[in-house]
Every structure is written in structure tokens, then in C-alpha cells.
Amino acid sequence: xxxxxxxxxxxxxxxxxxxxxxxxxxxxxxxxxxxxxxxxxxxxxxxxxxxxxxxxxxxxxxxxxxxxxxxxxxxxxxxxxxxxxxxxxxxxxxxxxxxxxxxxxxxxxxxxxxxxxxxxxxxxxxxxxxxxxxxxxxxxxxxxxxxxxxxxxxxxxxxxxxxxxxxxxxxxxxxxxxxxxxxxxxxxxxxxxxxxxxxxxxxxxxxxxxxxxxxxxxxxxxxxxxxxxxxxxxxxxxxxxxxxx
Amino acid sequence: xxxxxxxxxxxxxxxxxxxxxxxxxxxxxxxxxxxxxxxxxxxxxxxxxxxxxxxxxxxxxxxxxxxxxxxxxxxxxxxxxxxxxxxxxxxxxxxxxxxxxxxxxxxxxxxxxxxxxxxxxxxxxxxxxxxxxxxxxxxxxxxxxxxxxxxxxxxxxxxxxxxxxxxxxxxxxxxxxxxxxxxxxxxxxxxxxxxxxxxxxxxxxxxxxxxxxxxxxxxxxxxxxxxxxxxxxxxxxxxxxxxxx
Amino acid sequence: xxxxxxxxxxxxxxxxxxxxxxxxxxxxxxxxxxxxxxxxxxxxxxxxxxxxxxxxxxxxxxxxxxxxxxxxxxxxxxxxxxxxxxxxxxxxxxxxxxxxxxxxxxxxxxxxxxxxxxxxxxxxxxxxxxxxxxxxxxxxxxxxxxxxxxxxxxxxxxxxxxxxxxxxxxxxxxxxxxxxxxxxxxxxxxxxxxxxxxxxxxxxxxxxxxxxxxxxxxxxxxxxxxxxxxxxxxxxxxxxxxxxx
Amino acid sequence: xxxxxxxxxxxxxxxxxxxxxxxxxxxxxxxxxxxxxxxxxxxxxxxxxxxxxxxxxxxxxxxxxxxxxxxxxxxxxxxxxxxxxxxxxxxxxxxxxxxxxxxxxxxxxxxxxxxxxxxxxxxxxxxxxxxxxxxxxxxxxxxxxxxxxxxxxxxxxxxxxxxxxxxxxxxxxxxxxxxxxxxxxxxxxxxxxxxxxxxxxxxxxxxxxxxxxxxxxxxxxxxxxxxxxxxxxxxxxxxxxxxxx
Numbered sequence: 001x002x003x004x005x006x007x008x009x010x011x012x013x014x015x016x017x018x019x020x021x022x023x024x025x026x027x028x029x030x031x032x033x034x035x036x037x038x039x040x041x042x043x044x045x046x047x048x049x050x051x052x053x054x055x056x057x058x059x060x061x062x063x064x065x066x067x068x069x070x071x072x073x074x075x076x077x078x079x080x081x082x083x084x085x086x087x088x089x090x091x092x093x094x095x096x097x098x099x100x101x102x103x104x105x106x107x108x109x110x111x112x113x114x115x116x117x118x119x120x121x122x123x124x125x126x127x128x129x130x131x132x133x134x135x136x137x138x139x140x141x142x143x144x145x146x147x148x149x150x151x152x153x154x155x156x157x158x159x160x161x162x163x164x165x166x167x168x169x170x171x172x173x174x175x176x177x178x179x180x181x182x183x184x185x186x187x188x189x190x191x192x193x194x195x196x197x198x199x200x201x202x203x204x205x206x207x208x209x210x211x212x213x214x215x216x217x218x219x220x221x222x223x224x225x226x227x228x229x230x231x232x233x234x235x236x237x238x239x240x241x242x243x244x245x
Numbered sequence: 246x247x248x249x250x251x252x253x254x255x256x257x258x259x260x261x262x263x264x265x266x267x268x269x270x271x272x273x274x275x276x277x278x279x280x281x282x283x284x285x286x287x288x289x290x291x292x293x294x295x296x297x298x299x300x301x302x303x304x305x306x307x308x309x310x311x312x313x314x315x316x317x318x319x320x321x322x323x324x325x326x327x328x329x330x331x332x333x334x335x336x337x338x339x340x341x342x343x344x345x346x347x348x349x350x351x352x353x354x355x356x357x358x359x360x361x362x363x364x365x366x367x368x369x370x371x372x373x374x375x376x377x378x379x380x381x382x383x384x385x386x387x388x389x390x391x392x393x394x395x396x397x398x399x400x401x402x403x404x405x406x407x408x409x410x411x412x413x414x415x416x417x418x419x420x421x422x423x424x425x426x427x428x429x430x431x432x433x434x435x436x437x438x439x440x441x442x443x444x445x446x447x448x449x450x451x452x453x454x455x456x457x458x459x460x461x462x463x464x465x466x467x468x469x470x471x472x473x474x475x476x477x478x479x480x481x482x483x484x485x486x487x488x489x490x
Numbered sequence: 491x492x493x494x495x496x497x498x499x500x501x502x503x504x505x506x507x508x509x510x511x512x513x514x515x516x517x518x519x520x521x522x523x524x525x526x527x528x529x530x531x532x533x534x535x536x537x538x539x540x541x542x543x544x545x546x547x548x549x550x551x552x553x554x555x556x557x558x559x560x561x562x563x564x565x566x567x568x569x570x571x572x573x574x575x576x577x578x579x580x581x582x583x584x585x586x587x588x589x590x591x592x593x594x595x596x597x598x599x600x601x602x603x604x605x606x607x608x609x610x611x612x613x614x615x616x617x618x619x620x621x622x623x624x625x626x627x628x629x630x631x632x633x634x635x636x637x638x639x640x641x642x643x644x645x646x647x648x649x650x651x652x653x654x655x656x657x658x659x660x661x662x663x664x665x666x667x668x669x670x671x672x673x674x675x676x677x678x679x680x681x682x683x684x685x686x687x688x689x690x691x692x693x694x695x696x697x698x699x700x701x702x703x704x705x706x707x708x709x710x711x712x713x714x715x716x717x718x719x720x721x722x723x724x725x726x727x728x729x730x731x732x733x734x735x
Numbered sequence: 736x737x738x739x740x741x742x743x744x745x746x747x748x749x750x751x752x753x754x755x756x757x758x759x760x761x762x763x764x765x766x767x768x769x770x771x772x773x774x775x776x777x778x779x780x781x782x783x784x785x786x787x788x789x790x791x792x793x794x795x796x797x798x799x800x801x802x803x804x805x806x807x808x809x810x811x812x813x814x815x816x817x818x819x820x821x822x823x824x825x826x827x828x829x830x831x832x833x834x835x836x837x838x839x840x841x842x843x844x845x846x847x848x849x850x851x852x853x854x855x856x857x858x859x860x861x862x863x864x865x866x867x868x869x870x871x872x873x874x875x876x877x878x879x880x881x882x883x884x885x886x887x888x889x890x891x892x893x894x895x896x897x898x899x900x901x902x903x904x905x906x907x908x909x910x911x912x913x914x915x916x917x918x919x920x921x922x923x924x925x926x927x928x929x930x931x932x933x934x935x936x937x938x939x940x941x942x943x944x945x946x947x948x949x950x951x952x953x954x955x956x957x958x959x960x961x962x963x964x965x966x967x968x969x970x971x972x973x974x975x976x977x978x979x980x
Binding site (some may be wrong): 037040041042043044045046047048050051052053066068069072073076077098100101102104107110114115116143147149153154155156169170172174175180183184186187189193194195196197198199223224225226227228229230231232233234236239241242243245 | 282284285286287288289291292293296297298311312314317318321322343345346347349352355359360362379383388392394398399400415417419420425428430431432434438439440441442443444449468469470471472473474475476477480481484485487488490
């Protein structure tokens with residue numbers, strides 16, 4: 001089984017090594033990831049500059065681009081035959097609710113799906129138990145191999161930051177929602193010039209029953225099926241009425 | 246009426262000037278946009294570096310960040326009271342179908358919605374008749390003022406690149422889909438080192454009835470209502486079955 | 491007289507406008523500068539990405555590169571015939587002593603000289619009296635026109651931040667030296683991750699007689715002739731002895 | 736002996752590993768280098784963004800900055816006591832003549848000297864015999880240890896790309912000069928937009944007796960002592976006359 005691994009924390013992150021190691025027990029892993037931390041990269045593409053690749057000593061391929069660039073470049077240029085699945089992560093921190101839209105790790109999985117492959121993004125809700133997330137990733141990929149889910153699936157997986165034995169199970173969830181993010185941090189650089197830092201995410205707004213927030217809070221692995229059609233279908237007719245007014 | 250204008254082509258682009266000029270007839274416009282072309286920026290956020298602002302001679306505010314950064318910073322830090330609407334564009338080229346997900350112009354509108362404001366992204370399917378798109382933008386904002394659509398609306402508007410008189414009308418559409426993008430361009434820089442450029446978008450796949458592709462091809466303004474919940478609801482139960490297997 | 495103007499504070503800086511306006515009274519000015527603040531850029535070149543140009547409404551040409559890139563690109567690609575002089579500035583702050591080596595404004599002048607043109611870098615030792623520096627720049631360029639100094643000259647000019655009437659005169663100086671820069675600022679970003687900011691320059695070490703530091707402190711315009719051969723000629727024979735040991 | 740190693744080709748380059756390995760036989764090596772290829776970085780400093788460090792699996796420290804940033808940060812923040820020498824390289828390609836001014840590898844050495852340490856930049860005039868340059872580097876550092884040259888020395892060393900046994904000896908040289916660089920490469924990106932690439936360096940102009948160009952062409956290691964005072968002393972009096980005219 002050929003597996004493409006990427007992430008948004010960068011090719012030197014702890015999580016991508018844990019993931020690559022775990023999945024290499026299932027098949028041939030190619031790890032292609034950004035040379036820098038690209039957290040918050042969303043589905044961004046590098047359009048104004050060319051990409052360059054560099055193979056590191058451990059065999060991972062470092063790209064001066066975004067997670068989406070990496071997956072695109074790997075599938076289109078680095079493989080002779082396509083891989084069978086794209087797995088992105090293990091993200092350093094959660095990708096829950098609205099944050100999913102900003103995540104480069106989720107975007108890497110989306111790009112796999114755009115190119116016709118099943119894809120899975122896996123995030124650790126914390127910074128400690130990468131081994132738990134690695135076990136979960138391996139189990140899910142094995143299961144996807146024996147029981148495929150269809151090529152246009154993207155699974156967004158979040159794993160509680162606890163030992164594997166304490167995981168209560170898996171829940172299929174919907175994305176929750178946050179309140180608006182906190183204000184920015186307005187400060188000065190050491191030269192006295194005004195700078196602004198993006199602030200922390202907002203508190204949870206919709207963390208109710210069935211959400212990804214709820215599942216991980218209760219000790220479950222959360223799996224949310226994603227799709228990439230942003231059309232708000234149920235609003236089309238009301239909008240058509242509005243246009244006619 | 247307070248209107249926030251942004252884009253992804255950058256603060257010096259032709260389209261943002263056409264848009265700002267047209268909307269300033271309706272109220273007080275604040276234009277806040279990236280200092281560089283950010284086409285393909287998607288919803289990316291600048292998390293590892295601080296943002297800086299610079300007010301240009303024409304009053305526009307230039308930010309060393311992404312479209313999403315610009316809208317976030319403007320609403321959180323530059324306004325005393327919030328604006329009433331976020332309008333993003335006029336994009337240099339279409340934002341149709343799958344491409345919507347990669348667009349920084351659409352992302353700027355999404356960020357307005359995340360912060361609780363109605364939002365509109367407007368793109369010109371070409372490079373010539375910005376005045377047509379400017380008229381359409383002004384009409385839609387006027388209409389939204391007199392007949393609000395609800396705060397969590399994002400309208401993705403694409404305008405054919407023809408004189409305004411030739412526009413046949415407005416159609417409410419769903420996003421179409423493209424075939425997979427073409428292969429990348431693999432070449433060398435002048436020093437002989439291998440580089441890769443992202444290639445052109447793929448041909449249209451689903452450009453059928455009701456799509457944004459179809460509407461603009463027939464000379465109509467396309468309006469697609471967007472939302473930002475990526476959950477694939479209709480797949481949740483099948484996925485739950487799969488997990489239980 | 492054809493004059494190329496550049497700087498390192500970026501195409502939107504106050505100083506480059508003051509300089510371009512003043513010099514346009516002497517001839518045909520072409521202003522080509524970085525799209526972003528490049529303070530500290532030194533003689534850096536953009537080798538891994540291509541450059542792009544964008545003509546702003548005021549006719550200035552914005553380049554996504556360094557000061558050195560701008561001068562190189564302007565002379566090689568934007569002029570049919572070469573300009574007669576390169577003038578860089580007016581820098582927002584001093585370029586005295588060792589700091590000269592890090593300055594993008596001085597580097598822009600150096601690049602003019604590498605391409606065979608006389609060149610002048612002009613800096614304001616402060617942030618207020620740009621008009622003083624503009625008058626000085628104009629006078630020097632006029633003088634260079636009537637009494638050329640030779641093509642491989644680079645003049646590094648620093649102007650006290652006082653009204654023109656209070657300037658005591660011009661002194662030809664040598665570069666002084668600073669003590670080592672202060673320690674860096676080690677702090678955290680809002681997400682709690684460790685970051686390091688470069689600290690302020692060190693105190694003056696050699697600000698003695700004949701230095702640029704001394705001249706501006708006493709109210710004189712300082713002009714230091716620069717050259718670009720870094721060879722330490724007077725150490726060559728001792729080094730040769732050392733090699734033979 | 737504590738040795739700080741840096742370069743401009745980036746922390747993953749072949750040359751910095753060859754150098755670090757060779758010097759670790761002489762003492763305790765700390766390798767701190769840019770996370771990306773910074774060829775052409777000159778003495779540029781990162782002033783508008785903070786620096787971040789990341790320790791790689793091999794113990795090297797990766798910095799999101801320039802060579803100068805790396806040396807500055809290492810000496811000021813990463814060492815308790817200062818190292819005894821800064822060694823930069825092994826550069827992938829020559830740093831001869833005028834090119835020295837643009838080199839990030841030479842700049843890293845200069846920064847060591849600014850902070851009061853002896854410093855050595857070493858470059859391979861080719862891409863093959865890194866082992867030759869590594870042996871030369873080790874010999875020179877050993878010699879500097881037993882016979883110090885003074886703290887404000889910067890040695891710019893270029894090594895012919897041949898097996899060590901074929902090296903004819905060492906020559907102390909002055910920097911040669913090049914003709915002006917070739918024109919830029921003006922072309923289009925795949926989207927049809929105009930781009931400019933910096934072209935190849937010009938042919939040799941002053942490659943005569945005593946130059947670094949000549950020494951390496953004849954099979955000798957070239958060592959040029961550098962200093963960092965750009966004042967053109969011998970032109971000061973003529974300039975003073977000119978000012979008085």
C-alpha cells in the first residue's frame with residue numbers, strides 16, 4: 001500500500017515522524033511536507049513563486065511551500081503511480097469546529113481528495129500522546145484498506161491527548177462552532193513600531209451533542225466526514241426570491 | 246453605511262480601486278488589503294509573525310498579511326464600531342466551482358461572516374470590464390442594505406467580462422466542479438536548479454444546469470450562497486456503520 | 491539628466507517621495523523600490539524566486555525584492571540607456587559607522603557602482619526634517635553633474651535631523667564604529683512560543699575625530715566615500731607569514 | 736575548543752555537515768544555520784519579524800532567518816560563554832572577488848568578527864570535493880588555535896574542487912573583480928505574467944596576479960584577509976577638495 005504523508009507543522013515536526021513511522025508498518029510511505037511551520041495555511045497555494053524540493057537524510061521530502069502544494073506536487077510529480085491514500089498529521093493541537101477551515105493539515109487531506117484519493121487528517125488535542133494518535137491513524141488506514149469508503153471521503157480525526165488505553169471509543173461527529181476569536185494583541189516591536197498578533201481562538205459556542213468538541217471532551221476519538229462543496233443549498237431558493245424582489 | 250473592502254490581489258490592484266470607488270457612493274468605505282498579491286491564499290492566517298499596517302496616500306490600509314488577516318485586523322482593531330458589511334474584490338479573474346476554496350477573495354468574505362457580518366465576494370470572469378462588476382457590486386450592496394439577508398450569509402458573485410448593458414440578469418447558482426488540475430510545470434531556474442510551478446486549473450467537469458460555470462457562460466451574473474460548515478452530514482450514518490464494522 | 495532613485499524602506503516610504511520630488515527638478519527620475527520595508531537588507535539578492543514589477547499610480551515601480559534587486563533590475567531591464575546616477579534614500583534613520591554594512595539603502599548605491607554608475611546614499615539621522623535631506627541630495631547631485639567624481643564613487647551621506655538653515659556645513663568623514671549590539675530580546679509570542687527579536691544597535695565606540703558620528707553630532711552633513719573591496723591589504727604579509735609557519 | 740558553525744546554504748546542506756563533522760574532531764561544535772537556502776543573503780538582518788529556533792534530530796539548530804541572524808542569535812543567546820571561533824561554510828560554490836559582498840556565508844563570518852571573535856568562511860569552488868575543503872578547514876582552525884591571528888580577523892578561504900592530494904598549497908590573495916553581471920532573464924511564469932530572474936555572474940575582470948581567482952585557478956587554496964571598514968580612505972582628501980569647490 002502506497003501512502004502519502006504530509007502535515008502543516010512542517011517536515012521536522014514530531015507528529016509527522018510518529019505518523020510516518022506508524023504507517024510504514026502498513027506499506028510504502030512517502031513523506032512530503034513544508035520546510036517551515038505552516039499552521040493556519042488553510043488551502044493556500046503558492047502561485048507567484050516556484051516550488052523546490054530537498055530530500056532530507058531521513059528520506060522525507062521538504063518543500064518550500066504550503067501543505068496543499070506538497071500534496072499536489074507529490075501526487076502529480078513525485079509518484080509514478082498514484083498513492084492509495086493521503087494521510088495528514090499528526091497535527092500539534094486540535095482541528096475542531098470552525099478551526100478546520102484554517103487548518104493546513106486538513107487542507108492537505110482535502111487536496112488528496114481533489115486529486116481523487118481517499119484522505120484522512122489526524123490531530124492530537126494536545127502535545128503529549130502522539131503515540132495514541134499514531135495507533136488510531138494506523139487502525140483507520142488499515143480499516144480503509146480492507147473496507148474502502150469511496151474516493152471523495154475526507155475524514156477529519158481528532159484524538160484526545162491521553163494514553164491509548166484510556167480512549168473510550170470512536171464517535172462520528174459534526175463540526176462544532178466557536179464564538180468569534182478574541183481580539184488581537186496590539187503591541188510594539190523592540191524598535192517601538194506598532195505590531196498586531198492574531199489572538200487565541202474564541203471559546204466554544206456550539207460544543208453540544210454530536211459535535212467534535214463534545215466527543216473529544218468525553219474521551220472519544222472524533223471522526224467528522226468532510227466535503228468541499230461550500231454551496232449553501234438550503235438557502236438557494238430564499239436567495240432567488242431576494243434577487244427577484 | 247460603513248463598508249469594509251478587501252481583496253486578495255493586493256492593495257494596488259485595479260479591482261479594489263474600482264470597488265472602493267463604487268461603494269463610496271453608498272457610504273463610508275475603509276479599504277484594507279494585502280501589500281502583495283495573495284491569489285490562492287485561501288483562508289490562511291499569519292500566525293508566526295506579527296502584522297503591520299501602513300496607510301497609503303489614497304487612504305487605503307496596506308497589511309503585510311493575507312486577506313483573512315486583513316479582514317480580521319480591520320474589524321477587530323481598526324474600527325471603533327463594526328462595519329455593516331464586508332465586500333471583497335473585484336477579483337482579477339473568476340472564482341467559480343472548486344476554485345472557490347483556494348480563493349483569498351472569497352476567504353476575506355468568509356472571515357467577515359465568521360466575525361458576524363454579512364459578506365460578499367465579487368469576481369470578474371476576465372480582466373477588462375471592471376466597471377460592470379463595480380455596478381453589480383453597488384447594486385447588491387444597496388439591496389442588502391434595504392433588504393438584509395441575515396448575518397451568516399456569504400454571497401459569491403461572479404460577473405461576466407462584458408459591458409453592463411449585455412448582462413442578461415442574475416442567477417442563483419450552485420458551485421460547479423472541475424476536473425483535476427493539469428500537471429505541474431517542471432522546469433529549471435536560470436542557475437539550472439529544478440523548480441516546479443503549479444499548473445493551470447483543470448477543465449470544467451460539472452458545468453451543468455444550475456452551476457456558476459453555466460450562468461456566467463450564458464451571460465448572467467452568478468450568485469452562489471456559501472456556508473462554512475464542511476461537515477458532510479449525509480455521510481455521517483454510513484460512516485458510523487463503517488466504524489462499527 | 492536621468493536619475494534612478496531607490497531605497498530600503500520601501501516604495502511607500504515618506505523619504506523616497508521627498509527624494510524623488512526634489513531630484514525631479516534636476517532631470518528625469520525613475521523610482522524603483524521594494525514593495526516592503528527592507529531595512530537591514532544589506533546587499534542581499536533574490537536568487538531563488540523571480541522578481542515581479544508593478545507600476546503604482548504615482549509612476550513609481552514596486553518590486554517584490556531587495557534594494558539591490560531593484561537597482562539591478564532597473565538598470566538592466568527598465569532603462570533603454572543607462573541612468574547617469576543612482577541615488578538611494580532618504581533613509582528613515584542614520585546609516586553611520588558599522589551599520590553601513592547592514593543597510594539596504596547603502597547597498598542600493600553600491601549596486602549602482604557595481605553596474606558602473608556614480609552613486610549616492612542619503613540618510614536622515616532622525617524622522618522629521620526630510621526636507622533638509624532632500625535639499626542636500628539635490629545640491630550634491632547638481633554638483634556631481636557639473637563636477638563628476640568618477641564612476642566608482644559611492645558617497646554615503648548622513649544629514650542631521652534639523653532645519654536646513656541650522657546645518658553648519660559638510661564634512662568628509664570616515665566610518666566610525668559601534669560597540670557590539672545589545673543582547674537580543676527573548677520573549678514569547680501570544681501562543682506562548684519562544685521568539686527572539688534582534689536588539690538595538692550598540693553604543694558608539696569610535697565616534698572620535700573625523701568620524702561620521704562626530705560630524706552629524708556637531709550639526710554637519712557627513713559624507714563618507716565608500717568602496718567595495720573588502721581586502722585587508724595591510725594584513726596580507728602578516729597572514730602570509732602565518733601561513734608559512 | 737568551542738566552535739560555532741553556520742552557512743548560507745541552509746541547515747540541511749551537504750557542506751555544513753562536512754564542516755561540522757570535521758571540526759567536531761577539534762572541539763565542541765554548535766551548528767546554527769538558516770532553515771532555508773539563503774545564498775545571496777549578504778549581511779542582511781531580520782528586523783521586522785522575530786526569529787524562532789528548532790533543534791533538529793542531529794542536534795543542529797535551525798533558524799528562520801539569515802546567516803547573520805544565526806550567528807548573532809547563537810553568540811548572544813545560545814551560548815553561556817562565547818565560542819572561540821566562528822566558521823562558516825562549506826559553501827556550495829566559490830565566494831571570490833566581488834561576489835564576496837553578496838555572500839551570506841562570508842557575512843556569517845563577518846558577524847562573528849563584529850561580535851569580537853575570529854572568523855573564517857570556507858567555500859568550495861565546485862560541488863564535488865567537500866572532503867578537501869573539510870580537511871583545509873580543520874587545518875586552519877587548528878593553526879588558529881595554536882597561533883591566534885587576532886580577534887578582528889576574517890579569513891575568506893576558497894578551495895579548488897579537486898582531491899586533497901592535488902592541492903598545490905595555500906596563497907594569501909586579494910579579492911579580484913568581475914565584469915558587470917550578465918543581463919537578467921526576462922520571461923513569463925506559467926500563468927503568462929512577466930517575471931525577471933537575476934542572471935549569472937559576469938566574466939572575470941581582474942583575475943590577475945595576486946587575486947583569489949588566480950590562486951584557485953592554479954590549484955591553490957586562496958585565503959583573503961577581509962575587513963569591514965568600507966571607508967575609501969585614499970579618496971577622502973580629493974573628496975574634501977570637491978566639497979569645497
